Amino acid sequence: MAVAQFAREYQTVRRAEGWGSLDGAYYRALPYKDLSGRHAEIWRVRARSFDTFLRAVVEPLEAVRTRLRVLDLGAGTGWLAYRLARRGHAAVAVDILDDGLDGLGARRHYAGLIAPLLAEFDRLPVDAGKVDLIVFNASLHYSTDYATTLREALRALRPGGTLVILDTPMYVDPTSGARMVQEREARFLQTYGFASNALPSEHFLTRQRLDQLARDLNIAWQVHQPRWPLTSAVRRAVNGLRARREPAHFPVIVGRSR
Numbered sequence: 001m002a003v004a005q006f007a008r009e010y011q012t013v014r015r016a017e018g019w020g021s022l023d024g025a026y027y028r029a030l031p032y033k034d035l036s037g038r039h040a041e042i043w044r045v046r047a048r049s050f051d052t053f054l055r056a057v058v059e060p061l062e063a064v065r066t067r068l069r070v071l072d073l074g075a076g077t078g079w080l081a082y083r084l085a086r087r088g089h090a091a092v093a094v095d096i097l098d099d100g101l102d103g104l105g106a107r108r109h110y111a112g113l114i115a116p117l118l119a120e121f122d123r124l125p126v127d128a129g130k131v132d133l134i135v136f137n138a139s140l141h142y143s144t145d146y147a148t149t150l151r152e153a154l155r156a157l158r159p160g161g162t163l164v165i166l167d168t169p170m171y172v173d174p175t176s177g178a179r180m181v182q183e184r185e186a187r188f189l190q191t192y193g194f195a196s197n198a199l200p201s202e203h204f205l206t207r208q209r210l211d212q213l214a215r216d217l218n219i220a221w222q223v224h225q226p227r228w229p230l231t232s233a234v235r236r237a238v239n240g241l242r243a244r245r246e247p248a249h250f251p252v253i254v255g256r257s258r
Contacts, residue, residue, distance in 0.1 A: 003120065005198040006142075007096055011103075012192060020077070020101030024109035030079040045250060046138070048226035049167050050080070052252045053135070056224045057164055058084070061133065068132040071156065073121045074139020077106035078114050080166075085113040092117050094124070122149055124156050131156045138167035142201050146209065147216055154217065154257060163255045169248035170205040176246035177204035204248070217257075224252040 014020075018038045021027070026035045031046040061068055068089040072081040075093035084091040092115045097103030104116040119125055121139070134153045143149040153163050171177040181203045185195040202209075210221055 002198045003096065006196070009192070009194055009196045009198065011097065011099060013188065013196065014102045016192070020099075020106070022101075027077050027079055027106050027109045028082070030077070046167060048228065049250055049252055050083070052224050052226040053164060053166060056222075056252060057133070057162060057254055058087070061162065062087070065132060069130060070133045070135065071124070071126070071131050071153075072114075072135050072137050073153070074137050074142065075104065076137065077102060078104060078110065078116065080135060080137050081114040082110045085110070091115070092126075094119050094121060096120055122152055124152055126156050128155050129158045132158060132161050134161070134163045136163070136165045136168065140165050141168040141203050141205070142199065144200050144202065146202055146205075146213055150213060150217055150219070150255075154219075157257075160256070165205075165253040165255070167250050168205055168253075169203075170207075170251055170253075171246055171248060172206070173246055174204075174206050174208075177206065177248075179245045180204065180248065205253075210253070219255045220258045222254040224254065226250070226252065 018036065021036050023035065029035050031043050031050050034040045034043040058068075066088065068084070070081065070084050070089050070091045072078065072084070072091060072093045075081055075095045076097075078093035078095075081091035081093040091113075093104055093107065094117045095104050096118065098105050098116075098118055100106060100108075104118060107114055107116050117125070121136070122143070134157060136153075140146065140149065150163070157163060169177065169180065171180075185197055188194060188196045210223075213219060214221055
């Protein structure tokens with residue numbers, strides 16, 4: 001089964017890269033601190049995205065509803081659901097991995113504040129029209145068909161509900177995204193002996209793909225760019241030049257049915 005193979009290979013790579021910790025404080029500090037010290041730059045990006053998400057989405061919703069029903073899709077360790085639960089919301093962390101270091105098994109570190117749900121986001125075992133906010137948490141790019149995945153999210157949302165795409169790479173030029181995928185598969189093949197492509201994922205977004213999804217699913221999008229200091233912008237530009245392709249951007253993308 002392709003999903004099972006993907007999960008095995010994903011876990012192999014993540015273990016090798018040193019994700020997770022035996023210290024519960026590590027999970028509760030995310031995304032603002034990486035207490036392991038192994039992926040600090042990645043978490044700096046995630047923290048900027050999360051702050052933009054809070055400012056542009058969560059705080060305006062909280063002005064209307066004090067307790068939101070939230071699905072954190074592709075939740076991983078559940079850190080985002082935990083952060084929202086601490087704000088008083090009913091947050092469910094959804095993932096296909098129950099791993100204790102890098103999956104829903106890490107819920108033990110959150111004092112029962114989040115509810116875990118082992119499920120694929122194309123087949124959500126939730127009633128239609130019951131959820132206020134759905135967040136694809138660095139996970140939409142694993143979808144094999146964005147329209148199918150987003151349609152299922154829209155089914156679960158209440159009328160007027162909000163869906164958010166966090167930390168999925170976005171490119172102006174789709175050839176840059178395709179090159180990124182090729183580079184990653186080549187690196188995985190050389191390092192681990194597999195390309196990690198059991199699932200034919202879409203991998204990245206472009207403005208054209210968002211526009212197509214807007215037409216097909218009758219979604220209105222808002223795109224918010226996290227604020228970055230000049231030094232970070234320069235570093236990203238230099239890395240893009242070295243890679244000879246456009247660097248990925250990670251906007252906060254907000255969608256609502258029209």
